[in-house]
Amino acid sequence: MAVSRRIIIVGNGPVPEGVAEAIDAADVVIRFNDCRSIGRGGERTDIVAVCNTGRPALAMLGGGRWKTSAAVRQAREIWCVRTAEVFAAMRPALAARHPDLDDFCDDYTLGFETFARATGRRLAVVPAAVHHALDAALAAFDPPPYVVPSSGLIVIAHVLDTAAKAGGRVSIAGFGHEGWQWHPFAAERRWVDAQVAAGRLDRLEHAR
Secondary structure, three states: OOOOOEEEEEOOOOOOOOOHHHHHOOOEEEEEOOOOOOEOOEOOOOEEEEOOEHHHHHHHHHOHHHHOOHHHHHOOEEEEOOOHHHHHHHHHHHHHHOHHHOOOOOEOHHHHHHHHHHHOOEEEEOOHHHHHHHHHHHHHHOOOOOOOOOHHHHHHHHHHHHHOOOOOEEEEEOOOOOOOOOOOHHHHHHHHHHHHHOOOOEEOOOOO
């Protein structure tokens, strides 16, 4: 992905009014999983970042709705957010602490790879180093015990790491920093705020 451009990462949370046009005018638009941001959050989708383990992955691959959705049809890349070796290493401890998440580490990367190959899309896996670096960085914000950073935060960190080398401008919209109880959302919000304060990132809060 060329990154010396305007990149907008659109989460599945509430998107401010009036930003759809700005999102569609970006050089690269990244959305997540079932791309619930489509509509109020614009229509353009260049990359779909997917949770490639556990129940969300199985749901996306198990039926035709995700594969034939408007966002996925126009996307030229699929990013798998969860690295197989990271989640394989997590499995024993997770089984002891959270037996209800017995399928959380099941890896479906091959299914997304097969879909990407069959439809002429590029497939990429976010490097394990991004996950490890985020765990270390989040520790500074005193998170309560958590399972993993959210897919949204992993993608933001990955894009910032890449864009920083090429001067790309990165914006986000649709991130409410709330949801599944085992993501450290309060710490994630503080981490994102720190990136905004440092000038590495901005929140798209109104049309500009």
